Amino acid sequence: MGTRYNNILETVGHTPVVRINHLAPPGVNLYAKLEAFNPMGSIKDRLALGVIEDAERSGALKPGQTVIEATSGNTGIGLAMVCAQKGYPLVVTMAENFSVERRRMMRFLGAKVILTPASDKGSGMLAKAVELAESHGWFLCRQFENEANADFHSRTTAVEILDDFSDTRLDYWVTGFGTGGTLKGVARVLKEKSPETHIIVCEPDNSPLLGSHQPQPRSANGMPSASHPSFRPHLMQGWTPDFISKLTEDAANAELIDELRPIAGSDALQTSLDLARREGIFCGITAGATMAGGLQIARSAPPGTTILCMLPDTGERYLSTPLFAEIETEMTTEEIEISRSTPGYRFDKPTAPAPAPAAAPTPATIKATPQAEQFLADALQDKNNPVVMFALEWCEFCWSLRKLFKQCNIPYRSVDLDSAQYQQDNLGGSIRAALNAHTGCVTIPQIFVGGEFVGGCTEVFDEFKSGRFQQRLEDSSVSFDHDVSVDPYSLLPTWLHPRK
Structure with a gap:
């Protein structure tokens, strides 16, 4: 971006407008704004x-106050970023059927994610957010009726679009609606500053809330009081909840919408895939749906027409959704044939391992020093840490054990032999040599409970499944969660699972 920023929040906005070259019909200028x-x-x-920021200015949000909002994911992720930078605790409510990537991202950023039943739909997660806010005195963002949502788009998104098309006529602006903030905030500016621009709003063809022309049941505060009668479940996560937001209704009542375009879920999926494979643009289902609407217009538009489509997010939010249902994790038949076209590094034909460099130290050539032997003896006799794992930071087996210990709340000491802590004079290598001499085992990890050697990853997993490992913990007075039920082998990375 060619400058330095004081914090991450200063990088919000100023997103690029990119020409669509391969999907667009000849003669039509089709663009995407890549949010x-x-x-x-x-x-x-x-x-x-x-x-x-609006809540801070008005005093509605106090320093240190918890923020809460209902979200399908993207708003929650954005709020998690903002709250992390500004120091606010964040709680989000989200229906359980939205993609797991989103909830994990929010939790990674420090937010608490409260799931609500899928059967309660978007209005259920919203009602839960209201309930929690009122009970705990938290600040509720109210994204679906908060004017600050639309105002920010009027000040930023709309201005960026006008600047990007200041030298040409913008004939169509295509968007979904969701919260209605983008729609209301941008459309009212375009109507004033670029009246020749037609505002096209897309929605799922099987869930035409605006297209039904049926009113939305609404409370006095602007929030929905019930699901919209025309709502049906659809593929476009974040596009249309089971209600028409107050901001969207405002835009419709102000006659900011020139045309509604119903979009089929299959078209949304295919267009998202086409954008990735023919334009190199990696986007989500809602972006594919919006571009599908833009392509509908482009196919019948006269030469020289200029169309801008809002692409709201990245495809990484959809890895566990139908968008990736046909994307293989294992090699396809064609990929296997490519692998077999050369002789080495194949799963169906073992490759002889390359010899280690002559000068490279190996566990067999490293000797256990008195310092390492004393370290090992002290670690195994440490009454404060009866569970000890000798590990490597990068090892997938070690990380699988860490996941098991975390799930069961098992306290343990990890001696990471390859970490910087043990690099001086190759102390880690010397400890490993002492360990190998003590157990007769050369592999890592090696687990001890109460000074007694259990084995490596699979030995612990097998003992856990039989209950023997839990008995070891009890014999050594190690507290842990007895109620956890998990197949420890499920914690291994997928590539370590036996091949079919």
């Missing part, structure tokens, strides 16, 4: 920053 270039990968970063 995935926001720091957390979606257009909702704008909403999050706008709502929080």
